[in-house]
Amino acid sequence: MAQVLSTLFKQKAPTTGAIIIALIYAIYKTKKRFQKNLATSSNKDTRNKRSKQKQQKVGVNANFVDQMRKLLPICVPGTFSKEAGLLAILATVLIARTWLDIWFSGFNGSVVKAIVSRNRKAFIAKAIIEFGMMMWPMSIVNNSLKLTISALALSFRERLTKHAHNQYLNGITFYKVSNLDNRLQNADQLLTQDIDKFADNLSHLYSDIAKPVVDIFLFAYKLGEAIGNEAPFFMIAYFVMSGVLLRAFSPPFGRYTAIQQKLEGDFRFTHSRIITHSEEIAFYGGAEREKDVVNNTFQKIVNHERKVYTLRFLNGIFDSVLVKYCATMTAYYLLARPVFDPRYATKHMGALQDDPTKLMEDYSRNSSYLINLSQAVGRLILTGRDLTRFAGYTSRVAELFDVLGDVSKGKYSRTMLSDVEGGVSQSKTVDTSEMKGKVLVQDGVIIFDKVPIVTPNSDVLLKDLSFKVSTGMNCLISGPNGCGKSSLFRILGDLWPLFGGTVTKPSADKLFYVPQKPYLALGSFRDQIIYPHTPSEARARGYTDVELINLLETVHLGYLVEREGGWDAVQDWADVLSGGEKQRVAMARLFYHRPQFAILDECTSAVSVDIEAIMYEHARKLGITLFTVSHRTSLVRHHEYLLRFDGEGHYEFKEMDPEDTTTPFGFGHGKTQPISKAETNL
Structure with missing residues (x-):
């Protein structure tokens, strides 16, 4: 590219055509090199990460039309919706704006005529009085x-965000979106930034298309x-030819925008991880390593943006020359024809062709028409x-709704390493509606009948788990x-998902x-005590502040209400409360809900043994x-049954001996007899 430009500009007077050819060549070479870098980066991501299958091409194509067909009914849900009304108002304002542009073109010609003819009275009437009114x-x-465009963008964002x-x-x-399906790597960014940008661009796109169309018809x-x-x-016709050339040589900025948003999401994710795991990173002294990670992620954004704005620079020069300046030369020719061609002037201007003031007025008015x-x-x-x-934004938002729709229907897709040579990742789609497992709802009992314990990655931890726990059978x-x-x-x-067997359990609100x-x-x-209920729901259940303070007294936290400023105090409770206080608040929450079954996962590890015994x-x-x-x-003394796993595919479910509290956590020992036992060889 540099050699071509150097050769051309060594000439004393490079022609416009030569410059345009050089720009086209520069855009072509930069575009190809950028696409090659993207392809290389994509191949690395495919080998090193669990990436998606082949992405669909991002651009104005049939896929884009299909995505818009799904998204537009969300943005404008009906003919009588607020958004439809705003669109109608915007259309009216656009027509009024075009009418005023037409008026101003004629007005400008009249002012020029008054100045050229030195008609003070006409000038004051036009430039001062009429313009002062208009x-x-x-x-x-x-x-x-x-105002209407801003209101429309906000309404679109409101509809999309609430729907999401x-x-x-x-x-x-x-x-499920975060843990079972890994197609959305940055759901938080999609739900916040990407929807906002899509809504803003959509509102501007309507006016950017509607107003030029109206202007073209009226000014033509x-x-x-x-x-x-x-x-x-x-x-x-000239602009249509220009558009065809621009379409042929312009880089795929839509795809680059989608890549930009993904890189921004990755960068944001690296910082959110540091915030989430700040304590662990501090203990390990991992600041330098984390700095390398965030800097490398940010450098990808820098490299991408640098290449994109280089392409925009080259493409912008070509756009300006072709659409702006060459169009200006064409406009000069069309405006000059009535003046320099006698036959054309007689045909269109009649006897007024020799009046300089009239020529000036017509030229000023017609040039405004043509410019518009x-x-x-x-x-x-x-x-x-x-x-x-x-x-690019449409692709991101459409993907969000596609994944949410799939997951809500019980379909999720995960990218996992396959066994093929090279470790190339492959995507596996799972439809939970086609699984053989069954869930039955029954109060007072939990039964696992030949249920395989399988992770979403299809790792089998237990081939066949069977046990039964009824009300009152506390199980460790x-x-x-x-x-x-x-x-x-x-x-x-x-x-x-349940891959097989039958699970019988109470309804979700009783667990x-x-x-x-x-x-x-x-x-x-x-x-914190009544979550996820609201205060009105708690009162409907019969829980006033007096009953809630009794729950806190049970877990020895009655002092917290006064210490923290009352029940209505709002603070960052994760930082305010100690580890033991958090666990006891969670137990008070359990007592508030009073379910049939409680799953306690190391929930008293930071609580003293005596208070732990009181809570149990x-x-x-x-x-x-x-x-x-x-x-x-x-x-051990608070439970009657033991479900024990050895980590090698074996489990044992048995009643515990109240006198044996020394070896309840070892596998295959103790005086108790197993109720059921199964072994699997994986």
Whole structure:
């Protein structure tokens, strides 16, 4: 590229054609090199990450039309919706704006005529009085256009965001999107930034297309009246040819926009990981390593943006020369024909051709018509370039809704390493509706009947798990890490798909999970106890602040209400409360809900043994049957049954001997007799 440009500009006077050819060649070479780098990067991501299958081409194509067909009904749900009304108002404002442009073109010609003819009276009447009256409607229309576009963008964003929230937070779809389906790497960015940019671009796109179309028709009609119908025809034909050339040589900015958004999401994710795992990173002294990670991720954005703005620079020069300056030369020719061609002037201007003031008025008016027509056609053609960038946002938002729709229907897709040579990743789509496992709802009992414990990656932890726990049969679960304890609870809570067998359990509101690290919600201190209920729902259940303080007294946290400023105090509770206080708040929440079964996953690891015993005894008094994962021997006396895994595909479910509290966590020892036992050779 450098050699070509150098050779051309060594000439004393390089021609316009030579410069345009050089620019086309430069754009072509830069585009090819950029695409080669993208392809290399994509191949690395495919080998080193669990990436998707072949991505569909991002651009203004049949796929883009199909995506818009799905998204537009969300943005404009009906003929009588607020958005449809805003679109109608915007169309009216655009027509008014075009009418004012036509008026101003004629007005400008009249002012020029008054100046050339030195007619002071006509000048004052036009430039002062008439313009003074018209400046108010012009100002109102111009600002109404901005106001309507902003209102339309906000309405589109509101519709899309609420629709996405309805799908994303429907049941446990949010969990499945993050843990079962890995097509969306940055759901938070898609739900916030990408939807916002899509809505903003969509609102501007409507006006960017509608106004040029209206301008083309009206200004072509007025120009045809003034200097002949062939003038607007020639101008439009020139811009159409320019558009074809731009379409052929412009880089795929839509695809680059989609890549840009993905890289931004990856960069944001690296920082969110540091915030989430700040304590662990600090303990390991991993600041330098994390700095390398975030810098490398950011460098990908820098490299991508540098290449894109280089392409935009070269493409912008070509756009300006072809659409702006060459179009100006064509306009000069069309405007000069009535003056320099006597036959043309006689045909279109009659006897007025010799009046200099009339010629000046006509030239000023016609040039305004032609400029507005040229600008309208040019904007319409260049909107095609903006449309390709808009296609990038459309692709991202459409993918979000596609994944949310699939997951809500029980279909999820994961990219996993295959066994083929080279470790190339492949995507596997799972349809949970086609699985053989069955879930039955029955109060007072939990039964696993020949249920395989299988991870979403299809790793088999247990081939066949069978046990039965009825109300009052408190069960302790033990085993090494990765043996299937947490996987069992995820299947029980419908977080993971059921690949086979039959699970019988109570309805979801009669099961309650208390993790080792409790979740503390945004809100008041009262909200921490009654979550996920609202205060009105708590009162409807008979829980006033007096009853809630009794729950806190049970877990020895009665002092917290006064210490933190009352029930309505709002703070960052994850930072305010200590580890033991958080776990006891979670147990108070359990007592508030009073489920049939409670799954306690190391939930008292930061609590003293004496308070732990008080809480477990209170749970038994409330009639809550306990499923406890723990390695504390102090908890054995609070349970009657043991479900034990060895991490090698074996499990044992048996009744415990109350006198044997020394070896309950070892496999294959103790005086108790197994109720059921199964071994699998994986």
